[in-house]
Amino acid sequence: MSPVASNPPQPGSTDPSVIRNFCIVAHIDHGKSTLADRMLQNTNVVAPRDMQNQFLDSMDIERERGITIKSQAVRMPWQVDGQDYILNMIDTPGHVDFAYEVSRSLAACEGAILLVDAAQGIEAQTLANLYMAMEHDLEIIPVLNKIDLPAADPERYALEIANLIGVDPDDVLRVSGKTGEGVEALLDRVVGAVPAPSGNVDAPARAMIFDSIYDTYRGVITYVRMVDGKLTPREGIRMMATGAEYELQETGVYSPVAIPGKGLGVGEVGYLITGVKDVSESKVGDTVTTKNKPAEEPIGGYSEPQPMVFSGLYPIDGSDYPALREALEKLQLNDAALSYEPETSVALGFGFRVGFLGLLHLEIVRERLEREYNLDLISTAPNVIYNVTTEDGTVVRVTNPSEFPEGKIMEVEEPMAMATIIVPSEFIGAVMELSQSKRGQLDGMDYLSEERVEIRYWIPLAEIVFDYFDLLKSRTKGYASLNWQRQGSQVADLVKVDILLQGDTVDAFSAITHRDHAYSYGVKMTSKLKELIPRQQFEVPIQAAIGSRIIARENIRAIRKDVLSKCYGGDISRKRKLLEKQKEGKKRMKMVGTVEVPQEAFIAALSTDTDSK
Structure with a gap:
């Protein structure tokens, strides 16, 4: 058997019956990118001298962290029993923040490789993506990776996967992305098990966008999967969700470099270039059709x-504000999910309120801004969206504690999430204790095997985005895996806690929290600021307040000059007179003085707050 197709069909002229579209579903660090590297090598689409690890992960951050952030599509030739086939592999992100992109990538495929680490077993995120793949009626090919590891236990985890998806344990393929063992057998299985794409060649063109990237020279490059009809260069196209119309400049496929073609036909996965300069015009999940003969649905x-x-x-340096705005504009060209608007803070100056898909998205965007645009940034504690109803019935959408309305509040509605935790059964008690302390409600529990259990909690989203994952990992010795998705909302007893310095509110330290946790937040912030803010010439009270009620207080003692140094003995009334004079001066100074809070104190208080939370 010659594994590689001798003369692979050109884009646009491929018979749909020889196309196999598949993706790889895996948790972070289960070896998805390494397996993709071996596939590229075995199909000879990358020359040995050009090969590098994590070939499809083009960003520095993706390589350093070992995660996939952007979807990639690659076309690979393969031959089985003398018949040439085309394999389109769509590499998907593995993190919960990018679940929507994963769902669109799954919709572009007919099959999915369920990749599980043979030393760790199935994880919560993999399970969530597996259920998503099943909803799309994809053919699931179960695979155990990293069988070369000393800690690998393929028999045990093959049984776990077999019970989960209803196959025989012997049907679970064993591969090693590192050594290449079993990869050829996996490619043969893809050809044999994944159905060919179905679509109407003569129908009006319909293509689904599953990702898009911004190229400085060519504008937006849109990744699509053709469903019906054909798209050819120089014809007019329309985006059905936005209604935008363009002329198609180029079509082609990635193998893994761009190969322009005469068009894209049914079942093919490739790219479109229209010269558009804004990624938001080419939205993930949208349908592309032709302008002259548009599709109806x-x-x-x-x-x-x-x-x-x-x-x-x-920005730490206020003069970097225009540079930050420009950096966000450029980053948004590559990331349509990023949204931002200007805001000002009394304490921190000019900045932006930025919306993210989740904490990893926040972390990546901030790191890219600092690294690619040389900016030094402070990020405030993350917040979710609350709907606050005031006494007169007005509903206020709150994304920032400073937007929380004053006066009497009727109710506060907070977003909820369904969290799925997979953990060894010995840690069930620790997970339940943590989840209940975070106001979670148990939704259900299933044993995947004798040793591992899946626990589901309905829990406030605000509790998840702060410190839930870190605490979960520490309480389960790192064995727990977490996946969550937004689900509904609930009315809760939430309050805004303000931090006051000498009676003035410092907006950067305000937080919206549950009334039961407000006191501990107030105590923590006041004691932290007492350590961070330098002593002044006068006494400074640091207070935490809910409305007008003070719930915690610390005092920064005044620096005192030794006014008694010139008194050698003598009458006590003389010393008392000098001390009284100093006391009067301090009182006068306190009335006109303002508290100097150094920038370092803000950075320390905010960063340690988000890290420890």
């Missing part, structure tokens, strides 16, 4: 990406 499943978490980004 778009492909289902499209939705706008909704920010889940908001955080303020401020």
Whole structure:
């Protein structure tokens, strides 16, 4: 058997019956990118001298962290029993923040490789993506990776996977992405098990966008999967969700470099270039059709990406504000899910309120801004969106504690999430204790095997985005895996805690929290600021307050000059007179003085707050 097709068909002229579209579903660090590297090598689409680890992960951050952030599509030739086939592999992100992109990538495929680490077993995120793949009726090919590891236990985890998806344990393929063992057998299985794409060649063209990137020279490059009809260069196209119309300049496929072609036909996965300069014009999940003969119905499943978490980004040096705005504009060209608007803070100056898909998205965006644009930034504690109803019935959408309305509040509605935790059964008690302390409600529990259990909690999103994952990892010795998705909302007893310095509110330290946790937040912040703010010439009270009620207080003692140094003995009334004179001066100074809070104190208080939370 010659594994590689001798003369692979050109884009646009491929018979749909020889195309196999598949993706790899895996948790972070289960070896997805390494397996993709071996596939590229075995199909000879990358020359040995050009090969590098994590070939499809083009960003520095992706390589350093070992995660996939952007979807990639690659076309590979393969031959089975003398018949040439085309394999289109769509590499998907593995993190919960990018679940929408994963769902669109799954919709572009007919099959999915369920990749599980043979030393760790199935994880919560993999399970969530597996259920998503099953909803799309994909052919699931179960694979155990990293069988070369000393800690690998393929028999045990093959049984776990077999029970989960209803196959025989012997049907679970064993591969090693590192050594290449079993990869050829996996490619043969893809050809044999994954159905060929179905679509109407003569129908009006319909293509689904599953990702898009921004190229400085060519504008937006849109990744699509053709469902019906054909798209050819120089014809007019229309985006069905936005209604935008363009002329198609180029079509082609990635193998893994761009290969321009005469068009894209049914079942093919490739790219379109229209010269558009804004990624938001080419939305993930949208349907592309032709302008002259448009399709009547778009492909289902499209939705706008909704920010889940908001955080303020401020430059440490105020003069960097225009540079930050420019950097966010450029970053948004590559990331349509990023949303931002200007905001000002009394304490931190000018900055932006930025909406993110989740904490990893926040972390990556901030790191890219600092690294690629040389900015030094402070980010405020992440917040979710609350709907606050005031006494007169007005509903206020709050993304920042400073927007929390004053006066009497009727109710506060907070977003909820369904969290799925997979953990060894010995840690069930620790997970339940933590989840209940975070106001979670148990939704259900299933044993995947004798040793591992899946626990589901309905829990406030605000509790998840702060410190839930870190605490979960520490309480389960790192064995727990977490996946969550937004689900509904609930009315809760939430209050805004303000931090006051000498009676003035410092907006950067305000937080919206549950009434039961407000006191501990107030005590923590006041004691932290007492250590961070230098002593002044006068006494400074640091207070935490809910409305007008003070719930915690610390005092920064005044620096005192030794006014008694010139008194050698003598009458006590003389000393008392000098001390009284100093006391009067301090009182006068306190009335006109303002508290100097150094920038370092803000950075320390905010960063340690988000890290420890």
